[in-house]
Amino acid sequence: MTDAPPRSDDPVDAFIDKWRARWPEWQIAEVFVPAGQRLPALAWGSLQQELLDAAWGGSDPRPGDAKLAWWQEELNGWAGGARRHPLGAVLQRSAAPWRDLSAALPSLRAARERPVDADEAAGSLRPVALAMVRIDAALFAGTAVDPSAIDLALRQLQHHRVLVDAPTAVPLSVLAAVGEAGGAAEWSARLLADWPVAPAAAVPRRVHAAIVRARLQRGAAARPLPAWAALWSAWRVARN
Numbered sequence: 001m002t003d004a005p006p007r008s009d010d011p012v013d014a015f016i017d018k019w020r021a022r023w024p025e026w027q028i029a030e031v032f033v034p035a036g037q038r039l040p041a042l043a044w045g046s047l048q049q050e051l052l053d054a055a056w057g058g059s060d061p062r063p064g065d066a067k068l069a070w071w072q073e074e075l076n077g078w079a080g081g082a083r084r085h086p087l088g089a090v091l092q093r094s095a096a097p098w099r100d101l102s103a104a105l106p107s108l109r110a111a112r113e114r115p116v117d118a119d120e121a122a123g124s125l126r127p128v129a130l131a132m133v134r135i136d137a138a139l140f141a142g143t144a145v146d147p148s149a150i151d152l153a154l155r156q157l158q159h160h161r162v163l164v165d166a167p168t169a170v171p172l173s174v175l176a177a178v179g180e181a182g183g184a185a186e187w188s189a190r191l192l193a194d195w196p197v198a199p200a201a202a203v204p205r206r207v208h209a210a211i212v213r214a215r216l217q218r219g220a221a222a223r224p225l226p227a228w229a230a231l232w233s234a235w236r237v238a239r240n
Contacts, residue, residue, distance in 0.1 A: 011086035012043065019046040025211045025230035032238035033204050040139050041204035043090035048132065050087075052157070055108035056164040068105050075102035096138035100131040111161065117173040118190065122154055125161075129153035136202040149201035151194075152209050158191055159212045163221045188216045198240060210237040 019042065020026060026045075030038050054067035074085055078092040079099045092098075104127040115121035130145075132153045137143045161169040162184065170183040178186045195213060199206065210233040214225050225233065 012089055015046040015050065015087055016042045019049050022049065023208070023211065024224045025227075025234075026208070028227055028230045029207050029211060029234035032207055032234045037140050037202075037204055039090060040094070043087050044135070044139060044204070045208065047087050047091060049160075051105065051108065052160045053164060055105075056112055056161060061109075061112055065109060068109060072102045072105050075099065075105075091139070094139050096135045097131070098135070100134055101128075104128045104131040112168075114168045115171045117171050121158065121169075121171050125154055125157045126150070129157055133201070133205075136205055140202040140204060143202040144200050146200035148196045148199035149205065151196040152199040152201045152205060155191055155195060156205070156209055156212055159216065159221060162188065162191075166221070185219065188219070188221065192216050203238065206237045207234045210234055 023045070026042075030041070033041055051068065051071060054064040054071070057064060074083070074088070075098040077083060078088055079097075079102075081092075083089070083092045107124055107127045111121075111124045115124065129150050130153075133145050133149045136149070136153075137145050143149075158169070166184045170187045174187050174190070175183045192213065199209075201209070211225060211230060214229055214233040215221055215223065218225070218229075224230075
């Protein structure tokens with residue numbers, strides 16, 4: 001990967017830097033995102049990461065639960081014209097359905113528990129995926145709230161679940177079929193097998209999802225792609 005851009009003292013940049021640290025491929029891939037969408041895409045990706053890490057990170061759920069409760073209040077405030085979090089300086093100015101996302105956050109808490117099967121794993125996160133795609137439509141003009149876009153957001157959420165806590169992300173039915181040792185690999189393979197074909201999603205989501213998919217195909221959810229692989233993956237989805 002190329003060198004990261006210089007850091008600044010802007011509080012928004014502090015959160016964006018956290019997202020870039022996990023997704024260094026974006027420095028290459030974002031060239032395929034329209035210039036006017038790049039800063040909102042970074043801020044929106046950073047917000048999603050904050051929410052998902054709060055929901056699923058760490059062995060003790062209580063700190064994350066407190067953060068999600070705070071975020072529920074904050075997102076409702078954004079809908080009413082108020083903001084406290086630095087990311088709101090970029091995102092809150094958009095008339096996006098922030099209350100929908102706030103209302104869906106309890107689903108993230110529930111998804112911390114190991115699902116019984118693939119249907120439960122998807123069903124528990126679908127309200128969050130729907131809220132995220134509705135926000136995509138508001139942030140990135142011309143984006144439709146399409147079932148294929150919701151499915152794509154769902155796969156990204158499930159990847160993040162593996163990324164943050166792979167052992168408990170794998171459904172019990174998968175463990176029963178292949179055992180604990182092969183559970184994460186088998187679950188990743190099943191996510192890939194159900195990947196949406198040509199989803200009608202916002203460009204930033206399609207580009208980021210292409211990176212997610214390429215990581216899963218390489219069998220390493222947390223390992224950044226080589227520069228050439230990031231470029232190729234992003235180009236393939238952006239040209240459609």
